[in-house]
Amino acid sequence: MYFTEELLDQSREIMKKWEDEVRKIVSTVPDQKARWSTVSDLEIKRLYTPEDIKDMDFARDIGVPGEFPFLRGNQATGYRGRHWTFRMFSGMGTARDTNRRWRLLLREGQTGLSTAFDFPTLMGYDSDSPKARGECGKCGVAIDTLEDFLTLMDRIPMEQATTSMTINPPATVLWAMYCAVAELRGVPLSKIGGTIQNDMLKEFIAQKTLMCPPEPSVKLISDTVEFGAKYVPRWNTISISGYHIREAGSTAVQELAFTLRNGIEYVEDVIRRKGLDVDDFAQRLSFFFNSHIDFFEEICKMRAARRMWARIMRDRFKAKNPRSWWMRFHTQTAGCSLTAQQPYNNVVRTAIEALAAVLGGTQSLHTNSLDEVLCLPSEQAVEIALRTQQIIAEETGVANTIDPLAGSYFIESLTNKMEEAAWEYIHKIDDMGGMVAAIEKGFPQTEIADAAYAFQRQLEASEKIMVGVNKYTTARDQVIPRVGIDDSVEMEQIERLNAVRRKRSHQAVRRSLDDLRNACKKENNVMPYCIEAVKNLATVQEICDVYREAYGEYRDPGYY
Numbered sequence: 001m002y003f004t005e006e007l008l009d010q011s012r013e014i015m016k017k018w019e020d021e022v023r024k025i026v027s028t029v030p031d032q033k034a035r036w037s038t039v040s041d042l043e044i045k046r047l048y049t050p051e052d053i054k055d056m057d058f059a060r061d062i063g064v065p066g067e068f069p070f071l072r073g074n075q076a077t078g079y080r081g082r083h084w085t086f087r088m089f090s091g092m093g094t095a096r097d098t099n100r101r102w103r104l105l106l107r108e109g110q111t112g113l114s115t116a117f118d119f120p121t122l123m124g125y126d127s128d129s130p131k132a133r134g135e136c137g138k139c140g141v142a143i144d145t146l147e148d149f150l151t152l153m154d155r156i157p158m159e160q161a162t163t164s165m166t167i168n169p170p171a172t173v174l175w176a177m178y179c180a181v182a183e184l185r186g187v188p189l190s191k192i193g194g195t196i197q198n199d200m201l202k203e204f205i206a207q208k209t210l211m212c213p214p215e216p217s218v219k220l221i222s223d224t225v226e227f228g229a230k231y232v233p234r235w236n237t238i239s240i241s242g243y244h245i246r247e248a249g250s251t252a253v254q255e256l257a258f259t260l261r262n263g264i265e266y267v268e269d270v271i272r273r274k275g276l277d278v279d280d281f282a283q284r285l286s287f288f289f290n291s292h293i294d295f296f297e298e299i300c301k302m303r304a305a306r307r308m309w310a311r312i313m314r315d316r317f318k319a320k321n322p323r324s325w326w327m328r329f330h331t332q333t334a335g336c337s338l339t340a341q342q343p344y345n346n347v348v349r350t351a352i353e354a355l356a357a358v359l360g361g362t363q364s365l366h367t368n369s370l371d372e373v374l375c376l377p378s379e380q381a382v383e384i385a386l387r388t389q390q391i392i393a394e395e396t397g398v399a400n401t402i403d404p405l406a407g408s409y410f411i412e413s414l415t416n417k418m419e420e421a422a423w424e425y426i427h428k429i430d431d432m433g434g435m436v437a438a439i440e441k442g443f444p445q446t447e448i449a450d451a452a453y454a455f456q457r458q459l460e461a462s463e464k465i466m467v468g469v470n471k472y473t474t475a476r477d478q479v480i481p482r483v484g485i486d487d488s489v490e491m492e493q494i495e496r497l498n499a500v501r502r503k504r505s506h507q508a509v510r511r512s513l514d515d516l517r518n519a520c521k522k523e524n525n526v527m528p529y530c531i532e533a534v535k536n537l538a539t540v541q542e543i544c545d546v547y548r549e550a551y552g553e554y555r556d557p558g559y560y
Contacts, residue, residue, distance in 0.1 A: 078402030091116030116140035124544030169211030249452025257425030302360030342468035
């Protein structure tokens with residue numbers, strides 16, 4: 001028990017007097033709302049006391065940083081030894097354009113790289129595919145062949161900088177390119193570090209960049225986990241992502257529950273399919289969360305996530321190495337909270353969301369730029385977003401002590417409440433037979449759709465407020481410069497792709513694609529064959545077409 005019975009009795013007596021006083025006040029000055037709730041609609045009481053956390057056990061439920069259950073962080077010294085990684089998400093136009101933005105951000109103090117790919121690349125199509133027309137380089141960098149990737153990595157020190165790649169269906173192909181570039185530069189695979197998002201289950205649930213059906217998609221992910229465990233030990237072969245689940249309209253509890261249940265599904269598949277011991281690969285699993293605008297809810301979500309994953313790994317999977325119990329996660333401020341109306345307000349929103357992520361103990365952070373709701377971020381906007389992190393880290397003092405909100409009646413109570421609600425979802429999905437089965441039933445998709453609809457109704461009824469959208473609106477336009485990608489980028493990219501096709505050995509490409517096709521049929525690990533194919537200058541689409549042929553192409557049933 002966290003408190004003695006004597007202290008609890010004392011607290012109850014004090015509360016009775018206080019409630020009498022409150023009744024008098026609200027009889028003349030009533031509360032502004034009949035019901036108060038988080039942005040995810042978790043009900044919030046007027047006041048929290050020791051009564052709300054009386055069943056907690058300090059050693060079992062809270063503890064200290066660096067010790068199980070890791071509620072207060074993985075590292076014993078928190079940010080005092082090292083700040084989180086400043087990792088701004090960037091990708092635009094051609095590989096040369098994105099390389100230029102990367103080097104600008106590194107000069108300005110960014111400490112990790114992160115790549116956004118354009119839609120054709122995300123979907124496994126080349127820039128000259130009819131399905132790619134008009135999309136080349138528009139929402140991220142266009143990558144067709146290894147030559148593009150060599151340009152992307154130009155003057156980037158691969159032994160020093162870690163690189164995160166937001167890629168899912170073609171994750172094996174883009175990671176193969178990264179490995180091939182390292183080999184061409186003479187950098188051992190054991191020396192490179194970074195992350196591929198590689199989380200297909202959340203694609204079926206939320207983001208919807210799709211290629212193959214769920215089961216073979218999970219198989220490809222297990223291939224990368226196995227290959228990484230054996231040959232690329234510093235690489236996070238998956239970033240299990242709640243970010244896009246939240247952006248699709250989920251509540252914070254749904255984000256927490258579905259993300260962790262996806263993580264369970266991947267661990268189960270690697271153990272079953274590859275026969276690896278959980279301690280052989282668990283340390284390279286990483287997570288990715290959204291930091292939304294409800295300050296305390298987001299802090300509690302991240303604290304609960306860390307404690308839940310530690311318990312899952314220790315108790316469900318019997319992992320023995322304490323490092324396997326760590327939840328390591330990147331955070332991005334909420335894109336869906338930004339508004340086109342009064343866009344400069346987005347600087348304030350992002351600062352609050354970034355502060356929540358830091359107090360939640362994130363290990364890596366992307367702060368959105370104020371103009372991202374309208375266009376790709378301009379240099380000025382991305383610099384403000386990066387400076388937001390730097391001000392939090394260097395000026396505010398929030399990194400001086402670890403998990404400073406621990407022990408708060410409200411924080412611990414809300415953390416517990418979110419954990420309990422997330423476990424209910426996880427047990428329900430277990431009963432359905434796992435996340436793949438739940439996705440095939442449309443369960444997480446419809447839960448998210450219902451939550452998004454409920455939030456929209458609350459906005460329209462002004463039960464929830466978005467400043468500049470449904471309150472404090474103005475007819476005055478705030479004009480900001482917008483970054484656009486010229487259509488000439490597509491022509492330039494296609495010319496480059498055709499030049500590669502003219503010079504490569506078609507026999508070598510054909511042979512390596514046949515080898516990959518055979519590996520798929522025999523259920524072998526595709527990674528060595530994928531690396532060979534990209535070295536022979538096979539394109540992203542040529543490799544993905546092999547997957548589509550071997551495993552089938554998924555058509556979204558359209559739950560929302």
